[in-house]
Amino acid sequence: MSTLGNSGIKVFPLNLGGNVFGWTSDEATSHQVLDAFTEAGGNFVDTADGYSAWAPGNSGGESETIIGTWLAARKNRDSVVVATKVSQHPQFRGLSAANVAAAADASLARLGTDYIDLYYAHYDDAGTPLEETAGAFDALVKAGKVRAVGVSNYTAERIREWFEVARRNDFVLPVAVQPHYNLVERRAYEHNIAPVAAEENLAVLPYYALAAGFLTGKYRTTGDLASSPRGGGAKAYLTEDGLAVIKVLTEVADAHGVEPASVALAWLRTRPGVAAPVASARTVEQLPALIASATLELTADEKAALDEVSS
Numbered sequence: 064m065s066t067l068g069n070s071g072i073k074v075f076p077l078n079l080g081g082n083v084f085g086w087t088s089d090e091a092t093s094h095q096v097l098d099a100f101t102e103a104g105g106n107f108v109d110t111a112d113g114y115s116a117w118a119p120g121n122s123g124g125e126s127e128t129i130i131g132t133w134l135a136a137r138k139n140r141d142s143v144v145v146a147t148k149v150s151q152h153p154q155f156r157g158l159s160a161a162n163v164a165a166a167a168d169a170s171l172a173r174l175g176t177d178y179i180d181l182y183y184a185h186y187d188d189a190g191t192p193l194e195e196t197a198g199a200f201d202a203l204v205k206a207g208k209v210r211a212v213g214v215s216n217y218t219a220e221r222i223r224e225w226f227e228v229a230r231r232n233d234f235v236l237p238v239a240v241q242p243h244y245n246l247v248e249r250r251a252y253e254h255n256i257a258p259v260a261a262e263e264n265l266a267v268l269p270y271y272a273l274a275a276g277f278l279t280g281k282y283r284t285t286g287d288l289a290s291s292p293r294g295g296g297a298k299a300y301l302t303e304d305g306l307a308v309i310k311v312l313t314e315v316a317d318a319h320g321v322e323p324a325s326v327a328l329a330w331l332r333t334r335p336g337v338a339a340p341v342a343s344a345r346t347v348e349q350l351p352a353l354i355a356s357a358t359l360e361l362t363a364d365e366k367a368a369l370d371e372v373s374s
Contacts, residue, residue: 067181067239068238068263070211074106075107077354078146078340079108079342079343081109081111083345084110084126094132096344096346097133098133098137099350101137109268109270110146111127111148112124112127116152123152123153140176145176146181146183152169158187158191159191167179181212181213182209183214185215197232200235212235213268218255222237225237226263238264240256241267242270245273245331247300247308248271267336267338268339272331272341277300280313285301288301311368311369324353329361332356333366
């Protein structure tokens with residue numbers, strides 16, 4: 064188990080992404096995935112109030128609602144760590160104090176719970192003073208509605224500013240950061256976010272940990288992209304450099320008798336500060352490769368080979 068910064072919250076070293084719930088996975092399938100995840104020892108589920116407003120017929124909050132019906136049916140709320148986010152729901156845009164408070168209550172209602180374990184500012188809101196936003200999150204923690212605070216898609220400068228504001232006002236400090244980080248997207252995180260994450264003991268929870276499915280190894284030609292609703296997101300990585308990463312990833316996977324996805328996630332676990340990569344499973348069949356990453360130990364030579372080919 065990993066710990067979320069200074070919060071004391073213990074989590075399985077794989078964060079199950081809920082972005083597919085209510086989008087490419089219906090409620091019944093989503094519940095099956097959640098059941099299989101927890102049966103395998105998982106306890107950490109990630110979602111956001113905006114998931115999945117982009118899908119035809121959806122209005123936002125579908126993922127939270129599905130997680131909420133599952134929690135209610137299984138009566139296991141206290142054994143599951145739930146992370147959700149604010150700022151992108153069509154009805155609750157931005158991070159003003161009033162919006163954060165209202166969005167949190169809406170998320171709590173959809174999740175069918177009276178507390179959120181980890182609540183993120185999903186995207187920075189330059190139009191709202193950071194003191195107002197940080198104060199709104201602090202108020203939620205003091206009210207018992209949120210256990211811990213995180214930031215997602217913030218620049219290093221803004222993360223540092225949040226900490227300065229929080230310390231100056233005696234607000235609760237963030238314990239986690241959720242950056243875009245994986246074997247084919249390293250530079251922005253490692254050069255900018257990693258230093259402040261280390262300085263502030265932030266738990267790092269990388270999203271797009273499998274690069275929109277590219278690091279599963281199933282997309283090797285443009286023809287492969289049509290095989291999945293999310294295939295378009297992998298197109299940018301179909302380059303000579305990207306395929307070189309897949310080659311090494313596959314070699315390491317074959318040596319361990321696991322899937323490339325398992326190795327890609329295990330590599331992230333070796334990076335400083337990474338507590339649990341975020342990865343989603345559309346079906347139960349996709350889950351074992353993700354679960355295997357939590358216990359897969361790479362050799363020093365394997366880590367070095369992956370570091371070199373992806374740098």
